[in-house]
Amino acid sequence: MIALLIVLSSLFINKLSGETKNILVANYNTLDYSRQMLIALNNGIENPESIKLFQENLNGQQNNITEAGEKELTEKLVKNFEKLKQSPAEAVMLRNVQKDITDIMHLNMQAIQRKSSIAQSTADSSIFWVTLVGTICFLIAFILLVNLPGNIANPVKELTGSIKQIAAQNYSQRVHFEKHNEFGELATAFNSMAQKLEEYKAGNLEKLMIEKRRIETLINNMKDPVIGLNETKQIIFMNDNALKITGLHKEDVIGKSVQDISVSNDLVRLLIQDLFIPENKSGENKKAPIKIYADNKESYFEKEIIPIKIIPTGESEEKMIGNVILLQNITPYKELDFAKTNFIATVSHELKTPISSIKMSLQLLENEQIGKTNAEQKNLIESIKEDTTRLLKITGELLNMTQVESGKIELGMIPVEPAEILEYAVKANKSQAEEKKITFQIAVPEKISKVMADSEKTAWVLTNLVSNAIRYSYENSVICLDIAETTNNILFSVTDTGQGIAPQYRDKIFDRYFRVPGTKKEGTGLGLSISKEFIEAQGGSITVESDFGAGSKFTVSLNKASV
Numbered sequence: 001m002i003a004l005l006i007v008l009s010s011l012f013i014n015k016l017s018g019e020t021k022n023i024l025v026a027n028y029n030t031l032d033y034s035r036q037m038l039i040a041l042n043n044g045i046e047n048p049e050s051i052k053l054f055q056e057n058l059n060g061q062q063n064n065i066t067e068a069g070e071k072e073l074t075e076k077l078v079k080n081f082e083k084l085k086q087s088p089a090e091a092v093m094l095r096n097v098q099k100d101i102t103d104i105m106h107l108n109m110q111a112i113q114r115k116s117s118i119a120q121s122t123a124d125s126s127i128f129w130v131t132l133v134g135t136i137c138f139l140i141a142f143i144l145l146v147n148l149p150g151n152i153a154n155p156v157k158e159l160t161g162s163i164k165q166i167a168a169q170n171y172s173q174r175v176h177f178e179k180h181n182e183f184g185e186l187a188t189a190f191n192s193m194a195q196k197l198e199e200y201k202a203g204n205l206e207k208l209m210i211e212k213r214r215i216e217t218l219i220n221n222m223k224d225p226v227i228g229l230n231e232t233k234q235i236i237f238m239n240d241n242a243l244k245i246t247g248l249h250k251e252d253v254i255g256k257s258v259q260d261i262s263v264s265n266d267l268v269r270l271l272i273q274d275l276f277i278p279e280n281k282s283g284e285n286k287k288a289p290i291k292i293y294a295d296n297k298e299s300y301f302e303k304e305i306i307p308i309k310i311i312p313t314g315e316s317e318e319k320m321i322g323n324v325i326l327l328q329n330i331t332p333y334k335e336l337d338f339a340k341t342n343f344i345a346t347v348s349h350e351l352k353t354p355i356s357s358i359k360m361s362l363q364l365l366e367n368e369q370i371g372k373t374n375a376e377q378k379n380l381i382e383s384i385k386e387d388t389t390r391l392l393k394i395t396g397e398l399l400n401m402t403q404v405e406s407g408k409i410e411l412g413m414i415p416v417e418p419a420e421i422l423e424y425a426v427k428a429n430k431s432q433a434e435e436k437k438i439t440f441q442i443a444v445p446e447k448i449s450k451v452m453a454d455s456e457k458t459a460w461v462l463t464n465l466v467s468n469a470i471r472y473s474y475e476n477s478v479i480c481l482d483i484a485e486t487t488n489n490i491l492f493s494v495t496d497t498g499q500g501i502a503p504q505y506r507d508k509i510f511d512r513y514f515r516v517p518g519t520k521k522e523g524t525g526l527g528l529s530i531s532k533e534f535i536e537a538q539g540g541s542i543t544v545e546s547d548f549g550a551g552s553k554f555t556v557s558l559n560k561a562s563v
């Protein structure tokens with residue numbers, strides 16, 4: 001359009017310049033020749049210089065005939081000039097020549113006027129055409145300006161929208177550009193991609209559905225109750241056994257918030273209580289089995305909450321997408337455990353009486369009044385006595401353990417003098433210590449508060465600790481027995497200089513039946529675990545510090561009796 005305007009303007013300018021040039025060449029020169037000829041006449045025609053000037057300009061005029069009638073006038077001038085040259089004195093001749101010249105001038109001036117009006121009209125029309133064409137060009141440019149970006153942007157916008165839909169897995173999305181240009185090709189390519197994705201998704205979906213049904217059947221047939229939650233703690237599945245023990249119906253729970261369900265269901269409330277506790281705090285009573293009435297009897301379940309974390313495609317960070325609450329039915333094991341505990345309780349109880357009577361019989365045997373015993377018999381009696389004591393200790397420990405296991409620790413909490421408890425433990429271990437020539441170094445503050453404890457059980461624990469200290473100490477060593485008082489507690493500590501306990505076993509020695517590998521002394525591995533249960537049942541704690549190879553310190557902490 002700019003080129004069109006340039007060409008049009010140049011054409012008009014060219015035309016105008018041609019027309020003005022025409023005026024210059026054709027008429028202006030004639031006027032100049034005429035003026036020169038008039039000057040020559042004025043200078044006097046007798047003068048040869050004037051004749052020469054006149055002749056030159058006349059020749060010029062003869063070669064510059066441009067207007068109609070100009071030729072005749074010029075020829076007339078030539079003739080009259082010839083006449084004037086022959087009779088220069090004649091005034092008529094001079095006037096004729098002057099008239100001819102003014103006629104030629106007049107003719108040319110008229111021509112100039114005519115041509116200038118033609119040039120004017122050419123200028124007018126060029127202004128008109130250039131303005132018209134310019135306006136049309138502007139209008140076209142404006143229309144293009146408004147419409148062209150839209151023509152390009154709209155398909156791009158549509159395509160972007162469609163790509164977003166595909167990214168959101170809406171594979172039924174298509175684009176519709178009807179143009180047969182690059183956009184059209186792009187649309188075809190895009191639509192074919194979307195179609196392929198749709199087919200792929202449909203195929204995959206079918207497979208996924210089969211897999212989903214397979215897993216659902218698997219979960220439903222599991223004997224253990226399973227509950228699946230999504231990241232917003234809504235129930236996404238609950239197998240038949242989970243529905244059975246909670247007494248809920250599938251249609252009432254699926255898609256519902258587990259918190260809402262827990263409001264009206266005690267068991268669900270119990271199952272999810274750890275779910276809302278931060279991970280590090282929930283560990284404590286995780287392993288305590290849950291007692292539920294199921295299968296027409298009391299059943300025991302071990303709860304496990306498994307967090308489900310995945311790394312989404314294209315991302316690097318793990319994302320939590322829900323939890324699975326798994327209840328493992330441990331009733332059969334629990335029943336076996338009860339049977340075992342009952343059996344041990346019965347056996348150890350039944351054994352206790354005959355062993356005690358053996359012990360009494362031995363004491364009678366030692367009595368000189370019954371009859372004299374020789375040295376060998378005395379030795380035998382002594383060794384039987386030791387074995388009976390050991391047997392009694394074992395049966396006592398086993399009985400205590402059954403109490404602990406069945407959760408039936410009966411406590412008689414009363415305020416007791418701490419020194420009394422310690423004294424009992426020292427007395428009970430006296431002969432054992434003497435055998436190994438071990439001495440006790442006892443430190444009890446003169447004034448000390450009473451301790452709130454079950455004196456029998458605490459005495460049992462201290463006896464056991466002192467007995468261990470003796471057993472795991474070398475001969476001729478010293479065992480320190482201290483009692484101390486803090487703001488709220490009474491601390492009993494038993495420190496020996498024996499073999500000590502390796503760091504990796506320090507937590508384990510309080511486990512039932514655990515014995516440090518390689519321990520040669522006889523024992524059941526029950527003493528410390530029962531001690532822990534007894535002390536904790538009284539609201540206290542038992543701890544160990546040990547310098548491996550140099551000795552151990554066991555500390556029992558119990559609450560002070562309030563004054």
Ligand code: ADP
Pocket residue numbers: 468469472496498499500501509514515516519522523524525526527528529552
């Ligand atoms: P038992 O002594 O009957 O084996 P315990 O429960 O009393 O059972 O102790 C568990 C284990 O802890 C022992 O087998 C022993 O290896 C270790 N142990 C306990 N007390 C001490 C001690 N004072 N010094 C060294 N090791 C000890």
